[in-house]
Amino acid sequence: MSLDYIINIENLKKSFGSTVILKDINLQLKKGETVVTLGKSGTGKSVTLKCIVGLISPDSGTLRILGKNIPELNYEQLLYIRKKIGFVFQSGALYDSMSVRENLMFPLIRNTDMNKNEIESKVEEVLNDVGLLDAINKMPSELSGGMKKRIGVARTIIMNPEIMLWDEPTTGLDPETTRDISHLIVRMQRKYNVTSIVVTHDMICAKIVANRIVVLKEGKYTESGTYDELEKSTDNFVRSFFEDVNNNEKEKLSNYERK
Numbered sequence: 001m002s003l004d005y006i007i008n009i010e011n012l013k014k015s016f017g018s019t020v021i022l023k024d025i026n027l028q029l030k031k032g033e034t035v036v037t038l039g040k041s042g043t044g045k046s047v048t049l050k051c052i053v054g055l056i057s058p059d060s061g062t063l064r065i066l067g068k069n070i071p072e073l074n075y076e077q078l079l080y081i082r083k084k085i086g087f088v089f090q091s092g093a094l095y096d097s098m099s100v101r102e103n104l105m106f107p108l109i110r111n112t113d114m115n116k117n118e119i120e121s122k123v124e125e126v127l128n129d130v131g132l133l134d135a136i137n138k139m140p141s142e143l144s145g146g147m148k149k150r151i152g153v154a155r156t157i158i159m160n161p162e163i164m165l166w167d168e169p170t171t172g173l174d175p176e177t178t179r180d181i182s183h184l185i186v187r188m189q190r191k192y193n194v195t196s197i198v199v200t201h202d203m204i205c206a207k208i209v210a211n212r213i214v215v216l217k218e219g220k221y222t223e224s225g226t227y228d229e230l231e232k233s234t235d236n237f238v239r240s241f242f243e244d245v246n247n248n249e250k251e252k253l254s255n256y257e258r259k
């Protein structure tokens with residue numbers, strides 16, 4: 001039954017002007033599942049995530065998220081659902097004038113009735129999760145790109161979302177940080193049974209986090225399978241993602257299994 005799905009997207013279509021981006025998107029995720037979306041640049045991966053949180057309105061189709069069809073919701077209902085969804089944007093999107101501590105306290109002060117001590121310990125807990133407790137008093141301008149990204153992740157997970165949407169969480173990060181963020185995605189799944197969609201073209205990340213991978217091509221998901229299944233695909237388009245992983249990296253990848 002469709003209500004079993006935390007995310008159930010059917011026949012989603014979206015064009016901008018005369019350009020069709022999403023032709024017919026269908027995607028179902030059960031609670032606690034992590035699905036990775038692969039696809040070339042500019043093909044609609046971020047647009048799909050933005051449709052899920054109602055930042056972009058689809059032309060047609062249903063987007064049933066936690067049982068509610070997003071395009072049918074009024075603004076208040078949409079805000080209520082959004083509180084259960086963590087969106088890790090392609091850019092970190094931190095407030096430059098606030099310290100790391102303040103950036104993390106902000107969503108808790110605004111959206112919860114936690115007291116000061118609870119907030120303090122939650123901030124420390126999530127900073128620990130992303131390995132940046134040392135940065136608690138720094139300003140965003142003092143952080144590297146990778147650190148900003150990790151603080152952006154911390155700010156999202158601090159709200160204990162039921163659904164996490166990760167838009168290129170590891171792009172531009174070094175292999176070690178990539179592995180750390182990827183393991184964090186797995187930890188979120190194990191610790192809180194979070195349901196995640198991860199947009200990436202980073203195969204190290206895909207290998208670590210994916211229960212299932214879907215491949216976006218010409219506005220549809222053309223392939224679906226586990227990392228190991230898709231790695232054996234004979235389809236040239238699917239192969240192109242795996243071929244980017246050269247032999248040397250492949251050797252390293254064997255160290256990056258889900259732990």
Ligand SMILES: Nc1ncnc2c1ncn2[C@@H]1O[C@H](COP(=O)(O)OP(=O)(O)OP(=O)(O)O)[C@@H](O)[C@H]1O
Pocket residue numbers: 016021039040041042043044045046047048
């Ligand atoms: N608000 C918008 N108005 C008009 N066109 C848009 C809008 N948002 C996205 N597009 C277009 O839709 C297409 C898909 O964009 P999207 O951001 O989803 O790509 P993507 O698959 O996430 O690519 P990348 O891997 O580079 O992030 C692009 O051609 C983009 O220019």
Ligand SMILES: [Mg+2]
Pocket residue numbers: 045046047090167
């Ligand atoms: Mg994108």
